[in-house]
Amino acid sequence: MTAAAPTIVATCGGLTPGTWTDAVYGPLIEHAVSLARVSGRRPRVTHVNTAGGDQRQIEGTELEAARLAGVDAGHLRLFPHPNVEDVRAHLLSQDVVWVSGGSLVNLLAVWRAHGLDAVVREAWEAGVVLAGGSAGALCWHSGGTTSSFGPQIGAVPDGLGLLPGSLGVHYDSDPNRRVAHRAAVAAGVLPDGYALDEGVGLVYEGTRLVEVIAEQPGRFAWRVERDTASADPSSPGVRESRIVPRTLTSTRPSDNPHSEEA
Incomplete structure (x- = not known):
């Protein structure tokens, strides 16, 4: 394993639109791969789409994006059953496990049914970089807020607990989530x-x-803390502190085969 320490990259990001192909690895995925510190071979990344029900139609796009990024990629599926004989051995052989968004509640239930909660902890402790976006970021924390139950945003207090504290996602794009x-x-x-x-x-x-970290300037992370003495009428009982991220610079070559870089 190659990461310098047990590493998790929890994001509101993932694939981004390509100029020639459907999608490419966005800067946040690229950064997760770089933290695995692979040298002398292509990084190995497993995409896990449990939260979206292992929909097959996204897999080709993810594999093409991985190829363009110089990554050897595959998928771990749990629907209708695991697609690899030994899930533990497979994940421990990876450099990065990237978990995509969807239903946090369903992800946690299915992972626990298959014992994947213990396996990802072992992989994390062994140096596999755990990463993902939305539900794939929420799952590593003690809890978070999610639309898994329907249109109303609800709290899930029983995440995997690899990371202490809670997480909220899509904070600027969905006002209901912030509230x-x-x-x-x-x-x-x-x-x-x-x-x-x-x-x-x-x-x-x-x-x-x-x-x-951030893919572009003008976006923020927020520290959200309980504060019963808060005098802010817009957020009684809570205090928010804005955190300005470091903006990432992508090193990915163009996905246009007719460009000089391709």
Whole structure:
């Protein structure tokens, strides 16, 4: 294994639109791959789409994006059954496990049914970089807010707990999420934690936050803490602090085969 320490990259990001192909690895995925510190061979990345029900139609796009990024990629599916004989051995052989968005509640239930909660912890402790966007970011925390139950945003207090604290996602693009997340922290349903605008990510070594990153300027992360003495009428019982991320610079070559870089 290659990561310098147990590493998690929790984001509101993933694939981004390509200029020639359907999609490419966005800067947040690229950064997760770089943290695996692979040299002398192509990085190995497994995409896990449990939260979306392992829909096959996205897999070709992900594999093409991985190829363009110089990555050897595959998929771990759990519907209708695992697609590899030994899930533990497969994940421990990877450099990065990237978990995509969808239903956080369904992801947690299916992973626990298959014992994947213990396997990803072992992989993390062994140096496999765990990463993902939306539900694929929420799952690593003690809890978070999600639309898994329907249109109303609800709190899920029983995440995998690899990372302490709670997480909120899509903070700038969905006003309902911000309101619901503030309320859950204010009420003590969720512990203090962080929230992410679109295109922003948190990098953890062990359980320590070491960096906040973003795909473009003007997006932020937020520290969200319970504060019963808060005088802010817009968020009673909670205090928010804005965190300005470091903007990433993509090193990916163009996906246009007719460009000089391709």
